[in-house]
Amino acid sequence: MKYSYYPGCTLKNKAEDLDAYARVSAKALGFELEEIEEWQCCGGVYPLGTDEIATKLASVRALNDAKEKGRELVTLCSACHHVLKRVNDDMKNVENIRTKANNYMDLKEPYAGETTVLHFLEVLRDRIGWDTLKEKVTNPLKGKKIGAYYGCLLLRPGKIMAFDDPENPKIMEDFIRAIGAEPVIYPYRNECCGGYISLKEKELSRGMCEKIEDSAEGFGADMLITACPLCMYNLNKNSRTDLPVYYFTELLAEALGVKDEVKKQ
Structure with a gap:
């Protein structure tokens, strides 16, 4: 089983071992974390302004990348997971945000919250058991x-x-x-x-x-x-x-x- 993987800035650049522990553990459990190409920082904080679109685009790109590959998107970091999950909810349920975000981006087709976002712990609980x-x-x-x-x-x-x-x-x-x-x-x-x-x-x-x-x-x-x-x-x-x-x-x-x-x- 292969998942799209969003590592985030801290685990990728400041705490590499923690990221590596997850990768080797995934392999031991029979699944793979495939890092998204050219991912960008999610911002670390979910923007609360209803008209704040630009800071959500990095998350939308990652979510759409997983959608195009037909995979679920996995994170290790609570902050990244929080931002990605809430932006995904916006893209699924808030028409104004969905329309503006898609207008900014050059996607094969509009993104509308199709990707399932999972924390690594949820993979252990709900996919591995x-x-x-x-x-x-x-x-x-x-x-x-x-x-x-x-x-x-x-x-x-x-x-x-x-x-x-x-x-x-x-x-x-x-x-x-x-x-x-x-x-x-x-x-x-x-x-x-x-x-x-x-x-x-x-x-x-x-x-x-x-x-x-x-x-x-x-x-x-x-x-x-x-x-x-x-x-x-x-x-x-x-x-x-x-x-x-x-x-x-x-x-x-x-x-x-x-x-x-x-x-x-």
Whole structure:
């Protein structure tokens, strides 16, 4: 099975190993992530202005590329996933945005939201299945107590993202169980870490991070995992606690026994 793949700027240019872990893990699970040619930055933030069209065009190009190849579009980054999913919803349901965006672009045929956008975690849950993932694990992470940190962008707005229950999600906990570890449920797992204000309001953001990490530690977590590069950076760098934070793809590659393949590349 082959998916069109949108890596995004951070994972492609600043955290290459996290991208590579996903690719080798996909191969071990029997599918392929084929990177879109000449993809462009999605902007990282969904533009809320109803007349803001230009900043959505990079997403439309990626979505249309997947459509023309007859594939679903997969992302690893919560921010990229959020922008692509919401722009796709606009192209499907908002006539004014759809018309203006298509007028800007030279496409074989107008794009109208036909592509299915999936986060890598959704591929694991909905295409591969947790039971199959468990069968493929060769190095189960037994004894590790892991708190899932969802953040804001995967879950909200709930009706458009349709990723999981925005108030009580479980996809990352199911992932943790599938790789052999024990999930830790804690109150702040879907609260904002202050990622977008971490430079301008560092103390405020630090306080938000510490509440999250203190909450996870208080419920017995040894570490956190996240699916957002900005959240991972913020929690690791902008907090006074020592709780380690990992990207989910790294632990997936470790559990599948393919992590060392990345070091050889």
